[in-house]
Amino acid sequence: xxxxxxxxxxxxxxxxxxxxxxxxxxxxxxxxxxxxxxxxxxxxxxxxxxxxxxxxxxxxxxxxxxxxx
Numbered sequence: 001x002x003x004x005x006x007x008x009x010x011x012x013x014x015x016x017x018x019x020x021x022x023x024x025x026x027x028x029x030x031x032x033x034x035x036x037x038x039x040x041x042x043x044x045x046x047x048x049x050x051x052x053x054x055x056x057x058x059x060x061x062x063x064x065x066x067x068x069x
Contacts, residue, residue: 001052008045015041 015038019030 001048001055005045005048005052008041008048012038012041012045 015034019034019038022028022030
């Protein structure tokens with residue numbers, strides 16, 4: 001799950017850089033597919049983070065781990 005979470009983070013950064021390039025270079029908005037995919041990636045990163053947090057809670061990790069995550 002950790003690898004999926006990190007992959008989503010890298011894809012979000014790449015997508016953000018692509019969107020900023022489009023806006024700054026030609027004053028053109030991102031295509032609709034890019035906007036939809038960014039929302040899907042945000043949802044997936046939140047879900048994968050929540051699943052990892054549940055795994056930490058079931059492993060009886062110290063409370064500092066919960067607060068940091």
